[in-house]
Amino acid sequence: MNPENDYRQYAPATQRNRDPIFDVLVTVLPDKGNILEIASGTGEHSVYFAPKLKNHQWIPSEPDAIRRQSIESWQQFCPSPNLLNVQNINVLNSDWNEPLKDLEITAIVNINMIHISPWEAYLRLIEGAKKLLSSGRILYLYGPYKRDKKHTSPSNETFDQSLRAQNKSWGVRDLEDVIEIAEKQGFKLVKTVAMPANNLSVVFQKI
Numbered sequence: 001m002n003p004e005n006d007y008r009q010y011a012p013a014t015q016r017n018r019d020p021i022f023d024v025l026v027t028v029l030p031d032k033g034n035i036l037e038i039a040s041g042t043g044e045h046s047v048y049f050a051p052k053l054k055n056h057q058w059i060p061s062e063p064d065a066i067r068r069q070s071i072e073s074w075q076q077f078c079p080s081p082n083l084l085n086v087q088n089i090n091v092l093n094s095d096w097n098e099p100l101k102d103l104e105i106t107a108i109v110n111i112n113m114i115h116i117s118p119w120e121a122y123l124r125l126i127e128g129a130k131k132l133l134s135s136g137r138i139l140y141l142y143g144p145y146k147r148d149k150k151h152t153s154p155s156n157e158t159f160d161q162s163l164r165a166q167n168k169s170w171g172v173r174d175l176e177d178v179i180e181i182a183e184k185q186g187f188k189l190v191k192t193v194a195m196p197a198n199n200l201s202v203v204f205q206k207i
């Protein structure tokens with residue numbers, strides 16, 4: 001590819017967290033189906049996961065145009081037949097799920113978003129997930145969480161402060177609040193898995 005058309009962006013954390021995330025994903029994903037990734041960011045996760053999940057189709061999505069360009073570039077450099085075109089999805093739009101309603105989505109994956117967006121983004125994410133996922137389907141969340149309103153590490157507390165300084169509506173969420181909202185929308189918690197760097201995998205299943 002002509003380097004002038006290389007719009008790939010790099011988020012170094014993806015190199016560190018992709019294998020631990022993948023190890024959890026394979027334990028909870030169905031055998032096959034369409035996996036929708038919300039907030040794909042640079043696209044590095046999508047090009048890493050898709051070739052490893054050959055029975056699945058991976059659908060990246062991202063509301064930011066520059067990042068969508070990065071995702072497309074990553075796809076051009078690392079093509080995978082089961083990696084579909086990036087969708088322009090902003091979960092703050094209450095009908096974000098509408099364009100996907102004819103696809104049978106078997107899992108939704110959302111990595112490092114709900115603390116870097118307003119709480120409403122999580123509420124709308126869950127509402128749309130409820131509409132898209134049928135019984136037994138999976139919603140996977142990854143990121144830092146507070147437990148019982150307390151930070152689980154000094155580094156998460158510092159991170160939380162830096163997020164809130166950037167945007168008052170951002171911040172590390174309480175795991176209990178996240179679970180409560182999901183349960184109200186018809187999901188049950190399958191498991192949480194402690195991840196490197198004081199992060200958590202949080203896995204829900206639609207009842």
Ligand SMILES: C[S@@+](CC[C@H](N)C(=O)[O-])C[C@H]1O[C@@H](n2cnc3c(N)ncnc32)[C@H](O)[C@@H]1O
Nearest residue numbers: 011039040041064090091092111112113117121
């Ligand atoms: C820290 S990045 C994480 C990106 C990627 N998942 C990763 O782990 O590298 C947060 C991402 O959330 C996306 N995002 C923020 N608000 C969103 C919203 N309302 N709907 C969908 N994505 C959103 C941002 O555009 C950004 O790409």
